[in-house]
Amino acid sequence: MSESQAQSSPHPFKPVDEQLAYLRKGAAEIIREEDLKAKLEQSAKTGKPLRVYLGVDPTAPDIHLGHTVVIRKLRHFQDLGHTAIFLIGDFSAMIGDPTGQSETRPPLTRAQVDANAKTYLDQVFKILDPAKTEVRYNSEWLGKMSSYDIIQLAAKYQLARILEREDFQARLAGGWKGRLFGGHSASAGADSSSVRSRPSIAIHELLYPLLTALDAVHLQSDVELGATEQKFNLLVHREIQREYGLPAQAILTMPILVGLDGVKKMSKSLGNYVGITESPQQMFGKLMSISDELMWSYYELLTDFNERVIVRLKEEVRTGVLHPMDAKTQLAYTIIANFHGEAAADAARDEFQRVFRNRQAPEEAPQKKLARSGPTRVSTLVFICDLAPSRAEAERLIKQGAVEIDGARVDDVKKELDLSKPASFLLRAGKKKFLRIVVE
């Protein structure tokens, strides 16, 4: 868990300026900072912690490092003694947040949402302190609304205001911009011509920010967190709170984490992500593969090193005192220790050294047991062990010299192995994929 500077004693709070500095780290924007400061002062005075929430739609079963950025910020509030509310948008997930979507997305079913919500919580509590986290579901209030309530709500906001939103603008104008971070491979000048399948906007999407605003109303939040792409929604929440006669919450947005490719937003569908349930080994490998440049934003958004320390590291790398690889190793170590503990992080680091720097066989590769059989081609083996998606691909890997057995390169496509007797060997396909095959 994050060994952060803030310790348990919730009251009295730390000095407001100190709190602010801690909260500001890595933040993209605080709206408005004076508001947040005033709220912190108020809470310091009254001894009443702030109510800080993060709403998440459980649209996928797994969370990855990209999601953790903002969860970590919630943790920071928790560290400072404020009340962290983790809101599961089980109702809103069934509408679908239009943010960053280029078209209306298919709504999730109740069952999917429930299943996802469950796995989310397990994972989220690797970051948040379960004992101090208030978990809420927005179906609690949204599910009970009557159509009358909905009309009332809808009357509180202007269509023009909703349409101001960038996603809608773009979708209405057609030829929506590539998603964040140049999401579509920009072949030169393709912009205006790629309008072919112009997406539509369904009415219910307009309601999304309004409905989720009721979360803020119900929770009587002082602060809401979100990724920068949520800014629009968060601002609507703020206004609707006022409409309902509540003080407007402060907003703190966090930058979107760039994925392993160094270009696009980290996302599962792009495959440029590190899942938080992945093995220490896998995480280590993935984290070491990021570019030197990207490493700094990971330091900022995924670790508790404070700003000054990060600046110093950066300077040391720049002047050649610290090797970039060592800086990256430390980064990977720190992140993994957060999720798996230090022992596991140690092991992952050592293993990484062994395998990639010293080019030795991994201490323990994932094992795959096979029943005895006759002579089998290596290409077939690579395929049935899932090291390649097809036999053709497996064969290609061999032709390209990517396949090794116990460290010896296989260069004959037709090579066969005798699997009729018990045996154990290490099969490698490509740089990163190892499998210990055990024939029983």
Place this chain on the structure above:
RNA sequence: GGACGGGUGGGUGAGUGGCUAAAACCAGCAGACUGUAAAUCUGCCGCUCCUUGCGGGCUACGGAGGUUCGAAUCCUCCCCCGUCCA
């Protein structure tokens, strides 16, 4: 409801009857180099079978039928998307 335009491989996008498993670019994968980074270079990049060959078979250009020795390309119907009009 009408007029017009369009639906090609993971993405963009060429291709208007055979030379097209389908240009080019992007993404991806592998090898070399390295710090398993980035950059760069080289190769690969539908599936499958074997005698691994510039080999055979199968599948693929929204769907279904048809014309043809031969279709992503022509015809018919259908579905979907967009623009404009109502």
